[in-house]
Amino acid sequence: MRGKIGTILILSLLVLAIASCGCAGNTNLQAMQNSSHVLQNSSTIQITDMLGRQLTVPTAISSVVATSPPSTILVYMLAPDKLAGWNFKNNFTQPFMDENYTNLPVTGGWFGTQTGNYETIISMDPDIVIEGFTTDGKINEAIERRQESFGSIPVVAINDSIIFVTQSDPTIEYAGKLLNCEAQAEKLIEFRSSILSEINSTVKDIPEAEKVRVYYAEGPKGLMTDPSGSQHSQVIDICGGVNVADCPLNPGNGMTQVSIEQVMDWNPEVIITSNPQFYATVYSDPLWTSVDAIQNRRVYLAPQNPFCWIDRPQGPHLIIGTAWTAKMLYPDRFTEMDLPQLTREFYSKFFHYELTDNELDTLLNPSGEAKT
Numbered sequence: 001m002r003g004k005i006g007t008i009l010i011l012s013l014l015v016l017a018i019a020s021c022g023c024a025g026n027t028n029l030q031a032m033q034n035s036s037h038v039l040q041n042s043s044t045i046q047i048t049d050m051l052g053r054q055l056t057v058p059t060a061i062s063s064v065v066a067t068s069p070p071s072t073i074l075v076y077m078l079a080p081d082k083l084a085g086w087n088f089k090n091n092f093t094q095p096f097m098d099e100n101y102t103n104l105p106v107t108g109g110w111f112g113t114q115t116g117n118y119e120t121i122i123s124m125d126p127d128i129v130i131e132g133f134t135t136d137g138k139i140n141e142a143i144e145r146r147q148e149s150f151g152s153i154p155v156v157a158i159n160d161s162i163i164f165v166t167q168s169d170p171t172i173e174y175a176g177k178l179l180n181c182e183a184q185a186e187k188l189i190e191f192r193s194s195i196l197s198e199i200n201s202t203v204k205d206i207p208e209a210e211k212v213r214v215y216y217a218e219g220p221k222g223l224m225t226d227p228s229g230s231q232h233s234q235v236i237d238i239c240g241g242v243n244v245a246d247c248p249l250n251p252g253n254g255m256t257q258v259s260i261e262q263v264m265d266w267n268p269e270v271i272i273t274s275n276p277q278f279y280a281t282v283y284s285d286p287l288w289t290s291v292d293a294i295q296n297r298r299v300y301l302a303p304q305n306p307f308c309w310i311d312r313p314q315g316p317h318l319i320i321g322t323a324w325t326a327k328m329l330y331p332d333r334f335t336e337m338d339l340p341q342l343t344r345e346f347y348s349k350f351f352h353y354e355l356t357d358n359e360l361d362t363l364l365n366p367s368g369e370a371k372t
């Protein structure tokens with residue numbers, strides 16, 4: 001009799017162990033840092049965020065506020081129906097976005113010179129707040145202060161520092177598991193991998209003397225810029241261009257002021273810009289006429305909607321921006337890259353919007369009219 005009871009007890013323990021392993025496997029949330037869920041019940045689960053902090057969050061997350069543009073755009077791309085609001089106001093006249101999302105409230109946040117409002121976000125009662133971090137040092141202290149201010153709403157820290165445009169960045173995978181949209185996250189990772197692989201394989205062997213010399217023109221007069229190494233000009237570096245800006249890197253918001261004499265001295269072959277007002281006037285501005293890029297009609301305005309493809313706001317949408325940049329810098333080397341088709345696919349899968357032919361043409365061939 002004791003033998004039978006012992007056998008039954010052993011079998012029961014084995015069943016419990018197997019069930020426990022299955023549960024852990026289904027709730028695993030790694031951030032490429034061996035972080036994982038360790039506890040689960042019917043309504044909450046314990047996770048480790050990308051700073052290594054242990055948090056208890058709802059098992060089913062349905063409402064999210066993120067406090068910086070990169071994180072907000074990532075939530076929109078992966079799980080748009082879970083996004084509770086934007087932390088920046090999108091003023092573009094052609095958003096190329098369903099009105100269900102354009103009509104979301106503006107929550108504010110903490111980025112650049114912006115200061116969010118805790119009461120506004122708390123009143124929305126999100127399941128979690130996602131806080132992007134970009135530096136080390138005292139970032140843990142800052143996150144803990146944020147958590148104290150949000151009270152019982154969990155603040156999940158994710159890494160914004162690489163801005164999602166390198167294949168080694170784990171943020172998309174982490175967010176996919178956090179928001180229970182792993183299949184969508186994998187689609188974005190695969191799209192990114194395909195784009196970056198094509199770019200890397202094409203530009204890696206370009207001799208230094210043949211690399212295109214590029215100036216990134218910011219501001220309505222084009223006389224602000226960001227040098228190589230800045231997150232704001234990273235698409236030039238990724239796409240094998242030579243950023244000609246020999247100027248200090250302005251921390252944080254960037255946009256180092258330069259003079260037209262400096263630009264003339266650098267004499268870029270290509271100018272890319274995110275400013276429609278500058279693009280609309282540069283060819284008729286006598287100050288710029290001697291620059292090679294002007295003489296050869298090689299000034300390119302980045303697509304603007306729903307977010308600028310190359311900068312401000314930063315975010316995972318820069319993935320399609322790298323494809324556009326590569327095509328502008330090296331059209332003869334990227335003849336096989338079908339930018340219109342890539343754009344349609346990206347907007348359909350990740351911006352949740354089906355572009356018409358006219359919208360696609362407007363997007364890829366902007367008029368450069370100044371925004372009002």
